[in-house]
Amino acid sequence: MNQPDVFTKCVKFTTAREVMAAGVYPYFHKTESGQGPEVVIDGKKRIVVCSNNYLGLASHPKVKEASIEAIKKYGTSSTGSRFLNGTIDLHEKAERKFAHFVGKEAAILFTTGHHSNMGAISTIVGKGDIILIDKLDHASIIDGCDMADLERQLSKHQDKGKLIVVDGVFSMEGDIINLPEVVRLARSYGARVMVDDAHSLGVLGETGRGTGEHFGIESEVDMIMATASKSLGSIGGFIAGRDEVIHYIKHNARSLIFTASLPPAQVAAIDASLDIIAQEPERRLRLWKNTRIMNEGFKALGFDLRTSESPIIPVTVGENMKAFQMWRMLFDMGVFTSPVVSPAVPENQAIIRTSFMATHTDEHLEIILDAFEKVGKQLGIIPGGGRRKIDYENEAKKGWRLPFSRAKMAAATKQWIKNLWSFNGSNTK
Ligand SMILES: Cc1ncc(COP(=O)(O)O)c(C=O)c1O
Numbered sequence: 001m002n003q004p005d006v007f008t009k010c011v012k013f014t015t016a017r018e019v020m021a022a023g024v025y026p027y028f029h030k031t032e033s034g035q036g037p038e039v040v041i042d043g044k045k046r047i048v049v050c051s052n053n054y055l056g057l058a059s060h061p062k063v064k065e066a067s068i069e070a071i072k073k074y075g076t077s078s079t080g081s082r083f084l085n086g087t088i089d090l091h092e093k094a095e096r097k098f099a100h101f102v103g104k105e106a107a108i109l110f111t112t113g114h115h116s117n118m119g120a121i122s123t124i125v126g127k128g129d130i131i132l133i134d135k136l137d138h139a140s141i142i143d144g145c146d147m148a149d150l151e152r153q154l155s156k157h158q159d160k161g162k163l164i165v166v167d168g169v170f171s172m173e174g175d176i177i178n179l180p181e182v183v184r185l186a187r188s189y190g191a192r193v194m195v196d197d198a199h200s201l202g203v204l205g206e207t208g209r210g211t212g213e214h215f216g217i218e219s220e221v222d223m224i225m226a227t228a229s230k231s232l233g234s235i236g237g238f239i240a241g242r243d244e245v246i247h248y249i250k251h252n253a254r255s256l257i258f259t260a261s262l263p264p265a266q267v268a269a270i271d272a273s274l275d276i277i278a279q280e281p282e283r284r285l286r287l288w289k290n291t292r293i294m295n296e297g298f299k300a301l302g303f304d305l306r307t308s309e310s311p312i313i314p315v316t317v318g319e320n321m322k323a324f325q326m327w328r329m330l331f332d333m334g335v336f337t338s339p340v341v342s343p344a345v346p347e348n349q350a351i352i353r354t355s356f357m358a359t360h361t362d363e364h365l366e367i368i369l370d371a372f373e374k375v376g377k378q379l380g381i382i383p384g385g386g387r388r389k390i391d392y393e394n395e396a397k398k399g400w401r402l403p404f405s406r407a408k409m410a411a412a413t414k415q416w417i418k419n420l421w422s423f424n425g426s427n428t429k
Pocket residue numbers: 112113114115117138140167171196198199227228229235236237
């Protein structure tokens with residue numbers, strides 16, 4: 001009898017090759033330079049409009065220096081699991097600093113954000129509990145649950161332990177969760193709330209503490225997840241919360257126990273980035289200025305940005321192939337974006353996902369808008385006609401609408417810089 005071959009699906013998988021043959025394949029492009037607002041790909045400079053390096057810290061001199069010093073002292077690997085030989089003092093220092101930053105009793109640092117979501121969710125939600133997630137939550141949240149089991153649990157309503165898990169900023173649509181409403185429901189039904197602040201840490205709130213701070217309800221969030229691969233210029237994932245909850249996760253999460261811990265250089269980068277978030281609040285201001293310019297700029301051109309209200313701005317294109325085409329045209333004009341196509345988004349709702357950084361200059365933004373205008377018109381996505389030129393000088397004087405108060409920001413920043421003293425052993429001012 002002919003035995004089925006597990007490789008058959010690989011042989012039959014032709015979709016990516018078809019897109020390659022059409023010359024519009026947008027994935028796995030090699031960057032040949034450091035991570036800034038511009039990178040070199042195929043020997044040519046391109047403006048990056050798809051990075052999660054929101055504050056530009058992945059190439060900050062102090063962050064790089066901290067990593068180099070850590071390698072000199074600790075070497076290049078932690079050589080084991082956090083549980084056994086792979087915990088170094090830097091891990092614990094970063095955990096204490098992060099917990100303090102987000103106002104929680106304790107935190108645990110996983111090797112990636114994906115690991116932290118999987119570890120925390122699968123550990124906290126046991127048999128007999130239920131988890132409630134949004135369908136637009138990130139894959140690592142969904143991977144952390146058994147969906148069939150979730151459905152079975154949801155169909156019953158009885159006295160279960162309940163965990164609601166939400167993204168603070170949704171990674172594709174760029175909108176912000178209505179956290180006060182989530183918290184209200186959670187409190188009415190005795191559920192716990194976990195917020196994935198992957199795209200909100202360093203971005204939302206007076207001091208960049210994320211979604212809880214943005215809404216002024218930090219203490220209502222039971223568990224905060226944050227990844228270090230975005231605003232923290234590194235890699236790794238934190239879960240912060242009550243001491244006994246973190247203690248439990250630490251001793252039970254398989255994705256923590258059965259994998260090697262974060263290497264010293266990456267932990268040191270996180271530690272330094274947390275300091276810089278406090279010391280250089282102007283980065284957050286610039287990020288929001290860029291966000292406003294681009295949101296208004298794209299809309300003025302006639303693009304549909306869905307419900308975006310953050311530095312993640314999805315530009316609606318339509319068909320998958322059109323999104324690939326648009327990506328290629330922008331790429332050839334020196335603008336590097338990310339197309340997101342179905343099934344990641346609903347059929348015929350493909351987007352060019354753009355995301356902005358504090359380190360984009362006015363000149364970068366102009367080039368990006370020009371490129372989108374030309375390509376959008378050529379592909380019939382936006383109407384013809386000219387666009388309003390942005391007068392950056394005057395717009396800046398008017399002051400950009402911020403999602404937080406500048407006065408509160410100044411006071412909170414001052415306080416947090418004072419607090420850094422206890423972690424770093426010196427005044428970092
Ligand atoms: C909302 C969200 N959560 C979690 C993750 C996983 O983080 P990491 O890339 O650090 O594994 C991501 C990364 O894309 C994300 O967007």
